[in-house]
Amino acid sequence: MSDDRQNKAFPVSWDQFHRDARALAWRLAGAGPFEGIVCITRGGLVPAAIVARELGLRMIETVCIASYHDYTKQGEMQVLKPIAEAVTAVAGEGGKGLLVIDDLVDTGKTARLVRDMLPSAHFATVYAKPLGRPLIDTFITEVSQDTWIYFPWDMGLSFQPPIRDGVA
16 A cells, blocks of 8 residues: 555455455466465465465465555565575476465565566466556456455454444
């Protein structure tokens, strides 16, 4: 999310996210074969599990990068855990044969950092925003840059007062 306040909300339920992640797997089925998945944590963990199941992949690695430090501003990129050499050794040169998965490409800063690590890997996200879209190969849904996606793991259930009580 940029420094400016976002003005559009896109809440995603668990059911919707599961459908979208399966749709991503469907698109990726013809793009392989893949030797394994590198998911960008934390957002890539859930779609990576779904895609791995659908494509029959057992090798799942993480690259741990922190960019959103307070949920409102994207800050300095920090690699907390790099990709294990055992995984890159299985892949071809530059990560060929690896599938990199994340939930969302926003500004593209995280994708660019991982793309530098694995320039030949196939990059896939469930959702994409225009600034990051050129850095990925496959995605399901594009949203505007000023949209904030509320993922199901970031939300909880709470009481909503009836509309008749004046709450919009």
